[in-house]
């Protein structure tokens with residue numbers, strides 16, 4: 001393994017091992033697509049364990065400029081984004097699942113057996129009150145996506161976004177205009193909720209849940225009176241099935257992976273960076289470097305971690321900044337900056353005006369509720 005991987009590029013070997021599966025699959029059936037995925041997987045496995053087929057260097061330089069040139073070249077058609085809490089912090093949304101944010105220290109008032117219990121499914125089913133009290137406390141006053149969210153939307157509008165994989169549960173990708181198929185919410189979402197009863201599973205929307213969260217009631221199913229839980233993934237629950245099915249199709253075909261606002265520490269999400277092909281450039285926009293290969297695992301032929309700085313670095317670029325600044329810088333290099341800024345301005349204005357409408361109807365609603373509540377405290381109508 002060591003000899004071959006020492007060589008910076010050996011194109012002959014690359015051509016022998018790489019039969020260009022993409023070109024064969026023009027009239028691709030599902031089976032062929034799956035076959036190509038397996039080929040990619042095997043090729044990655046062989047090249048990483050045996051050092052065969054050193055990958056092509058796709059970027060002219062390992063900088064944001066290099067990435068921008070690549071996008072402009074037209075060879076980069078399938079961009080995947082992987083995003084985490086860092087893309088939402090400038091929207092004022094606390095990273096409330098990660099330890100070390102001060103949040104867990106704030107949980108004493110809920111009398112939890114231990115702080116993480118608040119996000120554990122078994123505890124929640126018996127004691128839902130602390131979770132909903134916390135949700136009420138942390139519920140953002142107004143959802144407003146960030147520059148970074150709109151940059152991803154711009155990638156979609158330009159036909160370059162294959163999909164965005166998000167660890168966030170704040171629904172801001174949806175607010176920014178990504179639709180169901182554009183998005184994998186790996187850790188679930190507040191956007192929808194379901195009755196926890198396996199026989200029932202009735203779905204409820206965000207407005208319904210929001211109303212329950214802000215009333216003092218624990219959300220209960222209108223049909224069977226079981227608990228209703230937002231579709232966020234609690235500890236002890238599986239990730240959504242779509243995460244696993246899409247991942248297998250998306251990553252081997254990715255032309256550029258953009259990782260933003262995540263320290264890549266939570267599995268299985270973090271492991272996705274190792275699932276793109278060996279030649280696929282990976283751009284990290286984050287406040288610190290992340291996802292770097294464990295040197296020991298690298299020696300063993302595992303890894304697939306990021307390599308920004310070593311002598312062998314050939315495809316990974318770290319842009320250390322806030323996600324918003326990094327996206328603005330990249331948009332500038334792509335000639336999209338004015339377009340991005342205009343999109344942000346227009347969309348924020350739209351959200352503000354909708355927020356005002358909602359507030360005025362809410363205060364009317366609250367007044368109506370107050371008068372009806374005094375007459376019949378338990379009646380709650382669906383809207």
Ligand SMILES: [Zn+2]
Pocket residue numbers: 195196197200201202221222223224225226
């Ligand atoms: Zn139910």
